[in-house]
Amino acid sequence: GENVEQHPSTLSVQEGDSAVIKCTYSDSASNYFPWYKQELGKRPQLIIDIRSNVGEKKDQRIAVTLNKTAKHFSLHITETQPEDSAVYFCAASRSGGYQKVTFGTGTKLQVIP
């Protein structure tokens, strides 16, 4: 089955700096890579996703990059703000019908004001 590794497990940055979270996956057939943000005590919420036919996707201050050859993808947050503090999960799955989603173990991001 799929295995997703996520690094780092914790990340502290100064407000205004950039943050990068990296994930690798094992199943070469995976072609859908969502990222979820979970604030303390809340539910995970999708913030951005990327499909394998795209190398990069941006949405305001967040971007994801995908390297299919190396089987890794990354989340980039620029100009970080205190409200970006949360746990971020990467995930990978195949597409079509029901496909099990495999989640990374999470990165706790702390943005220091």
Added chain:
Amino acid sequence: NAGVTQTPKFQVLKTGQSMTLQCAQDMNHEYMSWYRQDPGMGLRLIHYSVGAGITDQGEVPNGYNVSRSTTEDFPLRLLSAAPSQTSVYFCASRTGGWWYFGPGTRLTVT
């Protein structure tokens, strides 16, 4: 739309007790899943359903049962609670590629 709802929000059980965690969605989603979340282990799939009457096991199904008699409801039953089942449980439903999560149930088994 209420989205995905879960009850209860918190529950304490004694070892050996049974209970049902409720999950409902009003978005007419075919696919639904139950996850458990433990520190440092991310979200692990317990059971899932691809439609009313169809369920299957996920990564960590032991000790849990599910049923899907309607599109809206997907309850999770703990048969005989064990301390190892102390966790936060999330129900989720999907449209396209996006999974929508419920607010979670924090379960403690003593």
